[in-house]
Amino acid sequence: MIKASALTEEFGSLVFNDKVMRDRLPKDIYKAVHKTIEKGSHLELDVANCVAAVMKEWAVENGATHFTHWFQPMTGLTAEKHDSFISPMDDGTVIMEFSGKELVKGEPDASSFPSGGLRATFEARGYTAWDPSSPAFIKDGSLYIPTAFCSYGGEALDKKTPLLRSMEALSNEGVKLLHLLGYEDVGRVNTTIGSEQEYFLIDKDDYKRRKDLLFTGRTLIGAPATKGQEMEDHYFGVIKPKVSEYMHDLDEELWKLGIPAKTKHNEVAPSQHELAPVFETANIAVDHNQLTMEVMKKVADRHNFACLLHEKPFEGINGSGKHNNWSVCTDTGLNLLDPGKKPAENIPFLVFLMAVIAAVDEYAPILRLSVASAGNDHRLGGNEAPPAIISIFVGDELAEVLKAVEEGADYQGQGKAQMSMGATVLPHFTKDNTDRNRTSPFAFTGNKFEFRMPGSSVSVANANIVLNTAVAEEVAKIYKKLEGVSKDALKDKVMEVLKETLAEHKRVLFNGNGYTDEWVEEAAKRGLPNLKSLPDAMPYWISDESIELFTKHGIFTKEEIHSRYEILLENYSKSVHIEALTMQEMVRKDLTEGIVAYEKDLTKEIIQKKSVLEGAGCVLETSVLKGLEEASGKMFEALEKLEKDTKTAEGKTETLDTAAYYQQTVLEDMDELRKYADAAEALIPDKYLSYPTYGQMLFSLR
Numbered sequence: 001m002i003k004a005s006a007l008t009e010e011f012g013s014l015v016f017n018d019k020v021m022r023d024r025l026p027k028d029i030y031k032a033v034h035k036t037i038e039k040g041s042h043l044e045l046d047v048a049n050c051v052a053a054v055m056k057e058w059a060v061e062n063g064a065t066h067f068t069h070w071f072q073p074m075t076g077l078t079a080e081k082h083d084s085f086i087s088p089m090d091d092g093t094v095i096m097e098f099s100g101k102e103l104v105k106g107e108p109d110a111s112s113f114p115s116g117g118l119r120a121t122f123e124a125r126g127y128t129a130w131d132p133s134s135p136a137f138i139k140d141g142s143l144y145i146p147t148a149f150c151s152y153g154g155e156a157l158d159k160k161t162p163l164l165r166s167m168e169a170l171s172n173e174g175v176k177l178l179h180l181l182g183y184e185d186v187g188r189v190n191t192t193i194g195s196e197q198e199y200f201l202i203d204k205d206d207y208k209r210r211k212d213l214l215f216t217g218r219t220l221i222g223a224p225a226t227k228g229q230e231m232e233d234h235y236f237g238v239i240k241p242k243v244s245e246y247m248h249d250l251d252e253e254l255w256k257l258g259i260p261a262k263t264k265h266n267e268v269a270p271s272q273h274e275l276a277p278v279f280e281t282a283n284i285a286v287d288h289n290q291l292t293m294e295v296m297k298k299v300a301d302r303h304n305f306a307c308l309l310h311e312k313p314f315e316g317i318n319g320s321g322k323h324n325n326w327s328v329c330t331d332t333g334l335n336l337l338d339p340g341k342k343p344a345e346n347i348p349f350l351v352f353l354m355a356v357i358a359a360v361d362e363y364a365p366i367l368r369l370s371v372a373s374a375g376n377d378h379r380l381g382g383n384e385a386p387p388a389i390i391s392i393f394v395g396d397e398l399a400e401v402l403k404a405v406e407e408g409a410d411y412q413g414q415g416k417a418q419m420s421m422g423a424t425v426l427p428h429f430t431k432d433n434t435d436r437n438r439t440s441p442f443a444f445t446g447n448k449f450e451f452r453m454p455g456s457s458v459s460v461a462n463a464n465i466v467l468n469t470a471v472a473e474e475v476a477k478i479y480k481k482l483e484g485v486s487k488d489a490l491k492d493k494v495m496e497v498l499k500e501t502l503a504e505h506k507r508v509l510f511n512g513n514g515y516t517d518e519w520v521e522e523a524a525k526r527g528l529p530n531l532k533s534l535p536d537a538m539p540y541w542i543s544d545e546s547i548e549l550f551t552k553h554g555i556f557t558k559e560e561i562h563s564r565y566e567i568l569l570e571n572y573s574k575s576v577h578i579e580a581l582t583m584q585e586m587v588r589k590d591l592t593e594g595i596v597a598y599e600k601d602l603t604k605e606i607i608q609k610k611s612v613l614e615g616a617g618c619v620l621e622t623s624v625l626k627g628l629e630e631a632s633g634k635m636f637e638a639l640e641k642l643e644k645d646t647k648t649a650e651g652k653t654e655t656l657d658t659a660a661y662y663q664q665t666v667l668e669d670m671d672e673l674r675k676y677a678d679a680a681e682a683l684i685p686d687k688y689l690s691y692p693t694y695g696q697m698l699f700s701l702r
Contacts, residue, residue: 012258014062016055016136024054037133048100055136056085056098059143066142067098069106069128071149072159074114074567076458078290081108082142104130106147115157116563125152131160134287137257146287155560159461162555166468167191167282169553173475178330180482181347188331191468193285196276197292198267198320198456200308201243203700206692207306212582217310217375220583221591221674223682224316225695235268240701243273246303253295259288269318270698286461311455312378314694319379320456324463327448328352338447343401344411347494354501355478356449357392359470360442361508364390365529365540370466372534374575376455386441386452389523389530391510393440399511405495406502439514469555534572535660541565569655576662580646583670587639587677594688595632595680599625628683635676642669
């Protein structure tokens with residue numbers, strides 16, 4: 001265990017970070033690398049050779065024998081191929097070598113990764129390119145080098161490349177606008193992210209006995225436990241000793257890798273928890289979140305736990321999300337989403353706030369799509385998650401500021417209020433300028449926006465690619481309207497543009513309860529889209545508006561957009577298909593075995609009791625047996641329908657049609673089958689089941 005006194009030394013000890021580079025690299029080489037990171041300039045091969053030599057020395061000193069280009073293909077996971085540092089010599093010995101060429105470029109086989117038709121299967125060559133803005137690190141005896149991944153033709157096959165492009169697009173447009181507004185010292189605009197990560201921990205032995213968890217990540221059958229989350233006693237509750245040990249171990253592993261894990265607590269559902277990091281630059285934050293999920297699973301295994309990252313691993317209780325806290329800052333230290341003490345007079349804040357409002361309204365369908373998946377579609381709209389309708393919560397104070405902008409009136413703000421809790425011994429403190437609205441998909445939380453829709457298992461790269469690009473487009477529109485205006489008339493013109501923009505996009509603002517039926521009706525009247533599933537949202541991805549947005553800012557080519565369309569639809573259909581087959585197997589084999597065994601014993605008991613008690617009614621046993629027969633009969637009918645419709649789905653060829661069929665028919669069949677399977681399971685004693693029940697999984701940790 002890391003002692004508190006040693007924490008500052010241990011943090012980032014396995015990371016080739018700026019401090020290591022500054023201490024080890026020659027000054028001119030360090031400056032060249034730093035220029036590449038800060039300005040995006042090209043890195044020469046002689047500089048790369050020097051960096052590689054120093055990086056190899058440092059890695060070997062820290063126990064590394066191999067290196068790998070670590071990248072994020074369209075599988076949703078990370079990928080890596082490891083090579084050793086050894087280089088054979090003529091005398092039969094080896095030396096440890098690592099060149100600049102090996103640092104900056106790798107060549108994994110690209111044929112087996114999803115490409116969505118960008119390349120034929122037999123075309124195998126692909127490239128990984130070093131991303132110097134994300135530090136290399138050591139894990140499991142290998143030096144991990146964060147890289148982008150592209151095809152032989154240069155098409156992006158990963159999530160990092162378009163994310164970097166989107167960050168650059170927002171920076172370019174943001175700098176232009178800020179210079180026009182008089183902030184000429186700004187050289188770059190950075191997006192920063194803090195990704196809260198929710199997860200479940202269950203006993204590893206229980207996990208291994210559940211085919212559904214092993215194959216799909218979520219339970220496909222399972223009667224609810226007699227106690228769920230209704231007592232609300234788990235949220236922020238005392239952390240159980242075994243879980244606390246896991247959390248301590250996890251923190252230490254993450255800290256060594258330079259991941260600023262900050263907050264940990266119990267979440268609402270039993271066995272559910274959360275980890276939240278400190279804000280980082282978007283690219284690094286995405287890398288760190290991918291790494292966090294990997295380390296979570298590895299550390300859980302050491303503690304005899306299974307870490308579940310699926311968005312809805314258990315029916316009837318809260319699922320898990322990954323709240324994407326997003327902000328925009330300049331390289332001069334200005335947070336462009338901080339309203340300050342006088343928000344109505346803070347022009348940069350008002351301009352970027354309005355750009356965000358316009359972006360979320362204008363591009364809501366593709367923002368919704370950025371968080372859509374087979375898993376997350378089960379979560380969105382539940383009591384723990386925002387609805388599928390995208391709206392923005394700004395809070396009372398900002399609502400008044402925006403009202404003043406709309407009316408062209410002076411804002412008569414009262415300033416931040418003091419909080420008094422009625423007991424003199426308790427301190428007074430300043431209230432935040434907004435409450436929190438947990439039902440809002442996109443909520444302003446003081447100096448940032450919290451996008452609450454991303455699911456717990458997916459990369460947050462997609463959401464931030466769309467968000468960065470959409471905001472860049474709206475910033476560009478505002479710049480165009482202000483370009484050429486004289487300095488004397490600029491402030492009045494800014495307020496005029498803000499007023500016009502707000503009038504056009506204010507329909508997306510909603511400070512109320514997003515869970516109510518009334519809001520669904522109101523949103524429909526406002527014309528806000530309600531896209532409940534990935535197939536519903538997919539057509540928007542290849543719409544003319546979407547293609548124009550992404551190609552204009554250089555985020556995707558038209559071909560890359562269409563490839564992602566195919567990949568997302570195929571992944572969705574494959575996920576549901578695996579779930580359907582797994583459910584059929586569990587019902588036909590595991591649950592049926594338990595039903596038959598219990599019915600057999602019940603029948604024996606009834607016959608024995610009637611013979612001993614001379615025809616006694618055996619009311620209880622007969623009632624249970626009758627209930628089992630009724631449930632299992634309907635279960636078998638539902639099972640046959642699911643099997644038939646799954647085979648129909650297998651025969652479909654058009655990707656959108658296939659995904660829609662899985663969503664509208666196969667998932668509906670699965671819900672119907674589950675209803676009767678769970679009813680049957682609820683009548684069977686645990687000892688007759690070959691798999692652990694909800695009660696056992698959710699309440700067995702101590």
